[in-house]
Every structure is written in C-alpha cells, then in structure tokens.
Amino acid sequence: MSDTPVIKSMRIVPVAGYDSMLLNIGGAHNCYFTRILVILTDSAGNSGVGETPCHASTLQLLEHFRPLIIGSSLMRANATLSQLFASDARQQHTSHTNDIHIPQMNPEKFYNAAAAIEAALLDLQGKFLDLPVADLLASGKQRERIPVLGYLFYVADRKRTNMDYRSGDNEADGWFRQRHQPAMDSAAVVRLAEAAVEQYGFRDFKLKGGVLHGEQEVETVEALLSRFPQSRVTVDPNASWSLDEAIRFGKQLAGKVPYLEDPCGAEQGYSGRETLAEFRRATGVPVATNMIANDWRQLQHALQLNAIDIPLADPHFWTMRNANVVAQLCNEWGLTTGCHSNNHFDVSLAMVAHLGAAAPGDRQTAFDTHWIWQDGQPLSHQPPQIRDGYLELPPGPGLGIELNMERVEQAHALYNALPDKNRNDALGMQFLIDNWRFDAKRPALVR
Numbered sequence: 001m002s003d004t005p006v007i008k009s010m011r012i013v014p015v016a017g018y019d020s021m022l023l024n025i026g027g028a029h030n031c032y033f034t035r036i037l038v039i040l041t042d043s044a045g046n047s048g049v050g051e052t053p054c055h056a057s058t059l060q061l062l063e064h065f066r067p068l069i070i071g072s073s074l075m076r077a078n079a080t081l082s083q084l085f086a087s088d089a090r091q092q093h094t095s096h097t098n099d100i101h102i103p104q105m106n107p108e109k110f111y112n113a114a115a116a117i118e119a120a121l122l123d124l125q126g127k128f129l130d131l132p133v134a135d136l137l138a139s140g141k142q143r144e145r146i147p148v149l150g151y152l153f154y155v156a157d158r159k160r161t162n163m164d165y166r167s168g169d170n171e172a173d174g175w176f177r178q179r180h181q182p183a184m185d186s187a188a189v190v191r192l193a194e195a196a197v198e199q200y201g202f203r204d205f206k207l208k209g210g211v212l213h214g215e216q217e218v219e220t221v222e223a224l225l226s227r228f229p230q231s232r233v234t235v236d237p238n239a240s241w242s243l244d245e246a247i248r249f250g251k252q253l254a255g256k257v258p259y260l261e262d263p264c265g266a267e268q269g270y271s272g273r274e275t276l277a278e279f280r281r282a283t284g285v286p287v288a289t290n291m292i293a294n295d296w297r298q299l300q301h302a303l304q305l306n307a308i309d310i311p312l313a314d315p316h317f318w319t320m321r322n323a324n325v326v327a328q329l330c331n332e333w334g335l336t337t338g339c340h341s342n343n344h345f346d347v348s349l350a351m352v353a354h355l356g357a358a359a360p361g362d363r364q365t366a367f368d369t370h371w372i373w374q375d376g377q378p379l380s381h382q383p384p385q386i387r388d389g390y391l392e393l394p395p396g397p398g399l400g401i402e403l404n405m406e407r408v409e410q411a412h413a414l415y416n417a418l419p420d421k422n423r424n425d426a427l428g429m430q431f432l433i434d435n436w437r438f439d440a441k442r443p444a445l446v447r
C-alpha cells in the first residue's frame with residue numbers, strides 16, 4: 001500500500017484542569033489534576049489523540065519512544081506497538097504494586113505511555129479507514145451506548161485550605177454547584193447523588209470509601225440504597241478494611257450490593273489476591289478490583305485463586321486493545337467486564353466509550369468515570385455525553401472527537417503554571433490533619 005499514511009509528528013502535551021476536594025485512602029484530591037495528551041499527525045493530514053495520567057516519568061518515556069513513532073507506517077501500528085512492548089522500558093517502568101495512591105512511588109509508567117500512543121494510532125487508523133475505534137478492536141462495535149456509574153466521593157471542606165479549589169458560586173443550583181460543596185456524611189452524599197441523577201440519570205453508583213470508619217461508609221451505602229431502591233450501589237475502600245472487617249461488612253451488604261470493590265488487601269503475610277479469595281468464599285459477594293489484577297501475570301494469579309469476578313481493566317493501565325482482550329476473556333470465562341477510572345478529560349472519556357462499545361457479551365457492569373467532576377472543562381469541541389445513565393459513543397470515525405486547540409493550549413498553560421505537577425493527595429490533607437501520612441490499612445480520616 002504505497003499510499004498508506006506515515007506518522008509525521010508527535011506532540012506530547014501535559015494538561016491540567018480543576019477538581020474538587022475529593023477524599024480517598026490516598027488523601028484529598030488537589031484542586032488541580034494533570035493528564036497527558038499525545039497528538040499524532042500523519043501524511044494524510046489527519047490527527048489522532050490519546051490521553052493518559054500525567055507523571056514526569058511518563059513524559060520522559062513518551063519522549064524516549066518518539067523516534068519509534070515518527071516515520072512509522074500507520075497501518076503497521078501493530079508492529080510499532082510491539083516494538084514498544086519489546087523494549088527494555090517495559091520492564092524498567094512497570095511496577096507490580098500499582099498503588100497510585102502512594103505519592104512517593106514513581107513506578108509503572110510504561111503502560112500509561114503505551115496506552116496514549118496506542119489510542120492516538122487507533123484514532124488515526126479509524127479516520128483513515130472511516131471506522132470508529134470500537135470497530136478496530138478485536139470484537140468490533142457491539143453497542144452505541146454503555147452504562148456508566150455515578151462516582152460519589154466524600155468531599156472535604158475546601159475552605160479549610162488555602163488551595164485554589166473552585167467554589168461553584170457562579171454555577172446554577174444542581175450538580176455543577178453541588179460538586180464543590182462539602183459532603184462528609186450520608187445525608188450529604190445522598191444529596192450529591194440526587195444532583196448527579198438529575199443531571200445524568202444514573203442508575204448505578206460507586207462510593208469511594210477508605211475515608212471514614214467502615215461502619216459509616218456502609219451506612220452511606222444503605223442510605224443511598226434506601227433513597228434509590230431501584231439502583232445498584234457499591235463501595236470501594238481501596239483495600240483499607242482488614243479481611244475480618246471486609247467479611248463483617250460484606251455479610252451486612254450481601255444481597256444488597258452487586259459487588260464490592262477491593263474490600264480488603266494484603267495483610268499478615270497474605271497477598272490481596274489471597275484475602276479477596278477468602279472474602280468471596282466467606283460472603284458470596286462478587287469482587288471487583290483495580291488493585292490486584294492490573295496486568296496479565298496478576299490477572300492469571302487472581303483467577304487461579306478465584307479471587308475476583310470483575311477485573312476493572314482500565315485502558316490507561318492496560319491499553320485499549322489489551323483491555324478489549326480482557327473483556328473478551330470475561331465474556332468467554334463467565335466473568336463480568338468493568339472499567340476503572342481516575343480524573344480525566346474527554347479524550348479519555350471517548351477512549352472508555354469505545355472500549356465499552358466493543359466489549360462482547362452482556363455481562364458488563366456500569367463503567368467508572370470521574371468525568372462528572374470535570375464536566376464543563378472539555379478539550380474537544382463535542383465531548384461524549386452521559387444521558388440517562390449511559391455514556392454515548394460519539395459519532396464519526398476514530399475516537400469521534402476533534403480537539404479544541406484553544407482549550408488544549410489553555411490547559412497546557414495551566415499545567416505549566418502549577419507548582420506540583422505529579423499527583424500528591426497528601427498535600428491537601430495537611431490542612432485537615434497535621435502531618436498526615438498515607439497508611440494503606442487506615443481510612444484517610446481515621447488517625
């Protein structure tokens with residue numbers, strides 16, 4: 001194919017946006033979050049984009065890969081990506097702990113970098129072939145919209161900090177104002193959920209736990225269930241509960257929640273895969289995870305131990321094509337497909353939409369997305385929409401989005417102006433608790 005496009009340029013653009021003071025086991029989200037866009041252009045005149053979490057070492061790695069990408073043939077993207085995977089960088093920049101909540105860890109950036117490059121190549125291929133990316137993934141497009149969940153957090157009082165959190169004051173009442181206000185108990189989280197339902201029509205919720213005592217978080221789940229009896233509600237304490245606690249709470253919630261996410265983890269010499277297997281046996285509650293099955297080797301061990309039911313294969317941890325293979329395995333092996341997320345812009349939202357659209361079979365749990373906390377800060381002209389609890393596949397070839405370069409440059413300028421460019425959830429916590437430190441086995445406010 002002599003007229004096959006070749007990659008002409010690769011722009012690596014770190015970008016930043018605003019976030020609320022969301023709490024989790026790692027502390028409090030900063031008022032800013034950062035991501036990286038990889039923008040490729042080809043000789044046919046198209047541009048393709050991918051998004052991934054931002055870290056200084058991911059930026060370096062992307063620079064390192066640039067010579068492999070420039071001049072490569074678009075339709076030989078498989079070979080190009082195989083070269084990335086065969087490079088030493090894969091071993092050197094892959095952690096097998098994957099605990100993104102530990103600020104001082106500077107691990108695994110290989111997959112984040114590869115994911116952004118792969119997404120941009122798929123976007124370009126889709127534009128060249130006039131096909132959506134979902135059709136380029138092995139199982140092909142299965143649906144036009146995918147269920148997503150309302151991702152709820154306890155929200156700290158931003159006024160206790162001197163950080164640049166938005167106030168929401170210039171927003172009309174409803175979700176866009178509510179998401180900036182403190183929500184530290186069950187009643188406040190229920191109000192957040194009501195605003196989210198009003199805006200997006202969710203029927204599924206996940207409460208980010210690992211913040212208060214487990215009893216209080218279980219009470220919040222029950223409050224959500226009694227307010228939305230037709231909905232599915234779960235909680236993710238990010239493995240901060242002990243196995244004993246997880247079993248106690250699991251028995252309390254059995255039959256009421258569709259699954260629990262990482263209810264417990266490694267303790268007393270037993271791995272997280274082992275404790276989750278014991279949890280499942282003791283409670284019969286299905287287990288989802290984004291903490292102990294984030295690559296092929298981890299997934300294999302998790303499945304051998306019968307530790308999990310729902311691998312939340314995030315395309316930024318696995319790459320889109322690998323996450324699609326996980327979805328195929330789920331379909332063939334009787335598991336349920338799901339997807340994890342972190343704060344993100346709308347390029348990632350489109351990546352997730354295509355991944356969900358291509359997942360085969362009907363055992364799919366509502367995908368995670370943090371987008372509702374970022375909605376209103378798009379980097380594309382027409383971001384994918386969440387309506388009636390579903391994320392709609394954007395129309396058009398490739399990822400179906402076109403970058404709004406003016407907004408991209410603004411988000412890049414914001415990134416350049418930030419003092420702290422890597423995620424560090426411990427920072428904001430110092431305003432709430434003196435000398436606060438991360439502890440994987442204690443909820444953030446239990447000190």
Ligand SMILES: O=C([O-])[C@@H](O)[C@@H](O)[C@H](O)[C@@H](O)C(=O)[O-]
Nearest residue numbers: 024236238290340341342343
């Ligand atoms: O955004 C957060 O605070 C979450 O805690 C995120 O960092 C996790 O990776 C995540 O969403 C999860 O499901 O564990």
Ligand SMILES: [Mg+2]
Nearest residue numbers: 236261262290
């Ligand atoms: Mg999780």
